[in-house]
Each structure stands twice: as C-alpha cells, then as structure tokens.
Amino acid sequence: MQNQIYTPPEGPPQLSAPLLYEKISLDCLYEMAWIQYQALGTSRIADLFPLEEAELKAASEKQAEFLCGIMGGPKVYLVKHGPPRMRARHIPFAIDEAARQEWLRCFRLAFDQCGQLGLDKPDQLLLLNWIELFSAWMVNRAG
Template identity: 40%
Template sequence: MEIPRGSLQSTTFYEQVGGEETFRKLAKRFYEGVAEDPLLRPMYPEEDLGPAEERLALFLMQYWGGPRTYSDRRGHPRLRMRHAPFTVDRAAHDAWLRHMRDAVDSLELSAEHEKQLWRYLQYAAATMINTPD
C-alpha cells in the first residue's frame, strides 16, 4: 500500500517533548537556580525573575517549533545583542550551563531529545561569551 504524499504527520521537537508545559517547566527550574546564584543573579536587574523566565520559555518554544509568540512580542531574538550589556565570561557560561543542566535533567526527556536539547544549549551558551577569561 502506498502512502499518499503529504498525509504523514510530522511533529516538531516542541510537540514531541510535551509542548508549552515542558518549556515552561524548564525555564522555571532554571530561574530557581539563577535566583540563588551570586554570579548570575546580578545580570537580571528586575526584582522579579518572572519576566526573564517568560522570555526564555517563549524563546525556546519558538526555537523548537512552537508558537511564534516571542517574535510577535519582541521581534527578532538577537541573542548576542540582548546579552551584550552583561559581562558573559567563562565563569558565567559555566554557571548558566550548571543551572540549565539541572533544569534539563528535571524534564526526564528521552535520551535522544535530551541530547538534542543539551547540544543546542551548550552551543547557545558558548555563543554568548563576550568577555575573555
């Protein structure tokens, strides 16, 4: 039996890992760590980390194939530009990844999804470094 072209449903990474709920859980857990981190916390001038948590969740949802709410609200992500005012050195990179590792682990994703997500997060963290060690 031949399957008609275009009849197979393809799902995005966003859908495969549980959609909005998964990315909101990731961002929440990440910012719980940031809130207690003496190196990273000062990079977030807002008293409440809620807006930063929301931006991260929306960005990751969009990046992985979910709704385009982030771009609708904030325009192009321009991540390096948005992080330029902050000193992002190797120590900040490592702290960011430490909290993100904890957040990713809390999701209990399949091994393949976890590997794909972690690879991107490591890449993203490395590209934000703007200050030599």
C-alpha cells in the first residue's frame, strides 16, 4: 500500500501574477534554481536527485525555465521539453509530505540567498504562496 500513487483532490494551482517575470530575469531564476538544487543535493532527499554535478545543474535549469514560463516570461521549458505536465513528470519519484517540506526548505533558502529576487513584499508572498500550493500538487505518496 505504501507505494500506491496518491493524487491531491485539487488540480494544479495557477500563479495569478502574469507580469511577475518583468520584475526579474531568467538569469536570476537560473541562479536561484542552481542554489536550490545544490542544497537539494545534500538534503534529506538527495537520493532523488542526480549525483553528477553536470546533471544536477541541467535539472536546475529545467526548473528555472519552467518558473520563467509560469511567471509570464518566455515559454523556454515548453519549447525545449514540451508540455510541462509537471505532476506526471514527478510520478517516477516517490514524493510524500516530508519530501515536499524538505524541497520547500531548499527553495526558501535559495530564494533568501537571492535577495527574494528583488521582489517587493506582496510579490514575494504571491510567489511563495504559489510554490507552496504547487509543491502540494507534486505529492504522489501518502506520507
């Protein structure tokens, strides 16, 4: 039973801030994602992520490109990798609530190290609120 797929009852949450990207840049997102992924690489869920630095870096770039599109920027992820289907792409990895919390810890750490991307408080809260909801949508195992 432990490995059975769990689906949260709600659909994927949308980020209702279509112009957030105008206030930042793709380079900031690459930098933040790389900091996060390096933290993930030494976290309690490190076994989910590639060991090889080049692969870890490539994985972080995908995340930055996905976020860019979500924030109303160029759809780099879509062009390079096709429809996001994020929940489906995460299904091969066993993600429970504890894994989500560890992932969020690494995200917040990177967000803080990047000076909250220079966003003002309302935009910071918008993004953090969305990432919390969206990460819940990635949970696929009951913890």
